[in-house]
Amino acid sequence: MDMPNFIQPNVSLKQYNTWKVGGLADFLALPNTVEELKESITWAKKYNHNITLLGDGSNVLIHDDGIKGLVVCLKKINGVEASESDGNLKLECWAGSSKAEALKVFLKYKLSPALFLTGLPGNIAGGVVMNAGVGEQRVPREFCEITEWVDVLRPDTLEVERVQATDIDWSYRTSKGWQPGIIVKVGLIWPLAPEHPEIMNEIKKATRNRIMKQPINQPSCGSVFRNPKPESSGALIEGAGLKGFSIGGAQVSTKHANFIITEPGAKASDVDLLIKHIQKMISEKHSINLHTEVVYLGSF
Numbered sequence: 001m002d003m004p005n006f007i008q009p010n011v012s013l014k015q016y017n018t019w020k021v022g023g024l025a026d027f028l029a030l031p032n033t034v035e036e037l038k039e040s041i042t043w044a045k046k047y048n049h050n051i052t053l054l055g056d057g058s059n060v061l062i063h064d065d066g067i068k069g070l071v072v073c074l075k076k077i078n079g080v081e082a083s084e085s086d087g088n089l090k091l092e093c094w095a096g097s098s099k100a101e102a103l104k105v106f107l108k109y110k111l112s113p114a115l116f117l118t119g120l121p122g123n124i125a126g127g128v129v130m131n132a133g134v135g136e137q138r139v140p141r142e143f144c145e146i147t148e149w150v151d152v153l154r155p156d157t158l159e160v161e162r163v164q165a166t167d168i169d170w171s172y173r174t175s176k177g178w179q180p181g182i183i184v185k186v187g188l189i190w191p192l193a194p195e196h197p198e199i200m201n202e203i204k205k206a207t208r209n210r211i212m213k214q215p216i217n218q219p220s221c222g223s224v225f226r227n228p229k230p231e232s233s234g235a236l237i238e239g240a241g242l243k244g245f246s247i248g249g250a251q252v253s254t255k256h257a258n259f260i261i262t263e264p265g266a267k268a269s270d271v272d273l274l275i276k277h278i279q280k281m282i283s284e285k286h287s288i289n290l291h292t293e294v295v296y297l298g299s300f
């Protein structure tokens with residue numbers, strides 16, 4: 001079986017993650033359709049390649065030695081379709097649609113999901129995998145509240161199966177119960193009423209807040225550690241005097257201590273060492289184990 005033209009060998013993954021670090025993918029597939037996605041899986045199976053999934057790479061740390069086998073990035077399978085049904089707004093989002101695309105539709109209807117989606121990077125499937133959300137007490141504030149169903153491509157059968165959101169086990173920055181497989185489409189739902197006439201102003205305020213508090217113009221992956229509730233990782237790291245501390249090309253942001261930023265030429269190992277240093281310091285000072293929200297890809 002010849003290699004399909006949407007699969008390329010030896011591709012640098014630096015441009016495929018927001019930390020801009022990491023090595024090569026043995027092979028990178030950028031399928032344009034679900035049919036091409038299925039072809040990618042069939043090709044990988046034929047050559048016994050492991051498959052690793054990538055959305056927008058805004059929550060992953062990719063090893064400097066890269067990722068063995070086939071990396072499949074779904075960003076080209078995108079598009080959002082909206083409809084009204086039984087008093088609800090329903091959005092059918094292909095996996096690679098950006099959260100901003102869904103936000104625009106909710107905003108057009110002046111509905112509150114637009115507010116929590118503001119400033120959330122990454123694509124819709126990544127939002128479901130991570131149960132992405134915001135810390136502020138908003139309704140809604142996490143993906144689990146707006147998701148109706150998820151279409152999952154099962155790697156064994158290459159069939160697409162619909163999993164209802166109620167059958168998914170959602171928790172803080174994780175979702176379980178839809179695996180194994182690849183999320184290809186997500187159904188979002190929200191009541192058409194009430195409208196929020198002031199939503200545009202609230203979005204502007206939330207954006208100003210993010211710009212003030214987060215280093216959004218520098219390469220990062222957002223919050224690195226989960227909050228060990230009721231504590232906040234950022235407060236613990238700042239309290240340990242680690243703001244601005246750096247290892248190689250990776251630095252604890254001076255704006256937000258739960259963000260690690262990178263400079264050009266930084267290595268994934270710099271980020272990894274810094275993460276381990278922070279964990280050691282917080283464990284010694286507070287006997288608290290900080291766990292990463294970021295997903296490690298490759299052989300760490």
Ligand SMILES: Cc1cc2nc3c(=O)[nH]c(=O)nc-3n(C[C@H](O)[C@H](O)[C@H](O)COP(=O)(O)OP(=O)(O)OC[C@H]3O[C@@H](n4cnc5c(N)ncnc54)[C@H](O)[C@@H]3O)c2cc1C
Binds near residue numbers: 122
């Ligand atoms: C500046 C900045 C701010 C951020 N702020 C927030 C925030 O406020 N709240 C928040 O929750 N997150 C935040 N994040 C983290 C990140 O944006 C979210 O977790 C996002 O939902 C990840 O989506 P992604 O498409 O980038 O996924 P990726 O990082 O590409 O992947 C995440 C995981 O999902 C898997 N995956 C990806 N696509 C699929 C698929 N189709 N099927 C199955 N598995 C798949 C990957 O293998 C990986 O394990 C921030 C990141 C940045 C850079």
